[in-house]
Amino acid sequence: MVKPFNQIKPNSEDMTLSQTLTQLKSNLTQIIYKMENENTEQKILNAANEVFQEKGLYGARMQEIADKAGINKALLHYYYRSKEKLFETVFRAAVTLMAPKIRNIISSEEHLFDKIRRFTDEYISFLSNHAFLPAFVINELNKNPKLIQDVFLLEIGDSFQKLRDDVQILANKGEIKPVEVEHVLVNMISMSLFPIIAKPLLKTMFDKSEVDYQQFLNERKKLVADLIIESIKVN
Amino acid sequence: MVKPFNQIKPNSEDMTLSQTLTQLKSNLTQIIYKMENENTEQKILNAANEVFQEKGLYGARMQEIADKAGINKALLHYYYRSKEKLFETVFRAAVTLMAPKIRNIISSEEHLFDKIRRFTDEYISFLSNHAFLPAFVINELNKNPKLIQDVFLLEIGDSFQKLRDDVQILANKGEIKPVEVEHVLVNMISMSLFPIIAKPLLKTMFDKSEVDYQQFLNERKKLVADLIIESIKVN
DNA sequence: ACTTTTGTTGACCATTTGGTTAAATATTAT
DNA sequence: ATAATATTTAACCAAATGGTCAACAAAAGT
16 A cells, blocks of 8 residues: 555654655655556557547457557456457447536536537537547447447436426527427537548548648537527527 | 340241240240349348448458358358458448439539428438448548548539539529538538437437337428528528 | 565467368350 | 350368466565
């Protein structure tokens, strides 16, 4: 067990300075070791993440992951018993990274219109920097639908009931039309996510450079929100 | 060379009835053989299509394809030299199945609004029955972006220049706002395609049965078109 | 100091995979 | 009928792959 620094008392009578220094050194060594250790596991996860997202479950090679993590393949199996186990860990992490954002925005107490603006803004920003994520998640979910049950229901859950309430209330107040939440939500997610998933396709189709495409995505933040809001607003 | 039936003259003087029958039988045998032959290749393509769409390039196993086609693995390699070759054939076929619809609608001479309505209607209908297609295409395009150059540019090409013209003209006439074609197109494709790609996810999320989800997709045909049109129309 | 636990490695293994080959069978052309 | 050609198969192969093992190294607990 690593002894925290603040528990070391260099002036206590039963310790010489030399002893104190020895202790300190040991302490540091342990901490560094722990850090490198965590590094190993983290490096595995990072490497696995890259490879899985690039190649998918089947295409990924354990050797490639090990190489990318700078470790031995046996050590990979020491940390994660099997490829499937490692994959599931990475996949869950990916979903866990994406889901809370939806959940938080959806279930907050802001005005619905602000939620919509925040969603398109934050979600497009976030996923632009994790471009492989949504394609990865959706693709694997297509191939392995049973993963959804426990992974996604757990993350999203019934949090979007709040959204349903929002719509109900605003509709009663006459601020918005009595729309179906499912369609509004799907419209919003579609227009935000799809251009990221289909990026290589659309980039080619529109003959845009990487920078131009990022700019294109940026424009969409406001554009999509406005489109959605305008389509449900009354007046 | 198979001799068509209508070229067989059973009463011609140089043929006995027996000869005629023998000829006929041979004829039939050949035709049946040809049909079975085409069947073999077609069965391979069908099997490969299923397996590739389900498992992707890496996940697919040649043995599984052979089994599903009811033939030997060596025969598979006899028809298609390698896995990559077979995959490319299947992939091209998939794209070729999807792309012309976009192209035809986009480059037709109808009014823009009708194009939009036709697109959402026909595209959602079509892809509902080929649910794996878009996910397959987009996913493989993500993993193997170089395929786009020759496959997709060839199919879509610059056909959506027509759309740009449409928008220009209607904008000049004051019928629609001066919008950016790219965004309109992406909005339309997003809202049509995404719910099909993310079907397993959304189905779970909204707790819908298969039938309910199909109904949900059906509703979107009109809904999406109206949304798009309403967002660009002036008045 | 010494024992136990944890981390790391290289060599190894069984299985799977894409692909080949040589021989058999069927079809077509002469 | 026969030679040539196309189709089909079983057996085989080399390479790759996920996974294991025994042994070594480092830390932690005592």
